[in-house]
Amino acid sequence: MRRLSLPAALLAALCLSACGEPPNKEMDQAQGAIDAARAAGAEEYAASEFTAATTTLAEANAAVAQRDYRLALNFALESREHAQNAAREAADTRARIRGEVERGMAEVAALLAEANERVTAAGRTRTPRRALRDAQQALAGVNADVQKAGAAMDAGDYMGAQPLLKGLKERIEQVIASVSAAR
Numbered sequence: 001m002r003r004l005s006l007p008a009a010l011l012a013a014l015c016l017s018a019c020g021e022p023p024n025k026e027m028d029q030a031q032g033a034i035d036a037a038r039a040a041g042a043e044e045y046a047a048s049e050f051t052a053a054t055t056t057l058a059e060a061n062a063a064v065a066q067r068d069y070r071l072a073l074n075f076a077l078e079s080r081e082h083a084q085n086a087a088r089e090a091a092d093t094r095a096r097i098r099g100e101v102e103r104g105m106a107e108v109a110a111l112l113a114e115a116n117e118r119v120t121a122a123g124r125t126r127t128p129r130r131a132l133r134d135a136q137q138a139l140a141g142v143n144a145d146v147q148k149a150g151a152a153m154d155a156g157d158y159m160g161a162q163p164l165l166k167g168l169k170e171r172i173e174q175v176i177a178s179v180s181a182a183r
Contacts, residue, residue, distance in 0.1 A: 023069060034054060
């Protein structure tokens with residue numbers, strides 16, 4: 001009788017350990033970390049880490065559906081870690097890009113002021129009207145792009161403002177050079 005009860009007890013213990021509870025707490029924590037990362041802008045600023053977090057949570061849900069709770073627990077913990085990393089990376093990247101955009105806007109504003117001064121000064125001399133008109137039109141286009149970049153910055157869209165600023169310094173420098181050459 002004892003010989004029979006030992007294997008039966010081992011089988012019962014194995015079944016109980018395999019039939020445990022799903023890791024709901026850990027999966028909820030992972031989902032909360034994903035939501036926090038999304039709020040921090042991780043979808044835009046830390047896309048690969050954010051995608052890893054959501055994919056791993058989906059794998060945890062699939063493991064729960066398969067009743068493999070140990071694997072689900074591992075995936076849930078991994079998902080939470082990816083989400084936390086994504087939130088940190090998003091905050092760091094956003095701050096870096098914001099600084100770059102603000103520096104770029106300051107440089108463009110200084111160059112734009114210089115270009116406007118040169119065009120105004122050239123208007124007082126015998127500079128050809130066509131050269132002045134071309135310079136004014138070019139500066140109007142630059143000014144429109146600066147306004148768009150400023151609106152994007154005001155909206156907190158630094159990723160959208162960054163490409164708008166690209167090439168503006170060169171365009172302004174070309175205006176300054178053309179006005180200087182026309183004088």
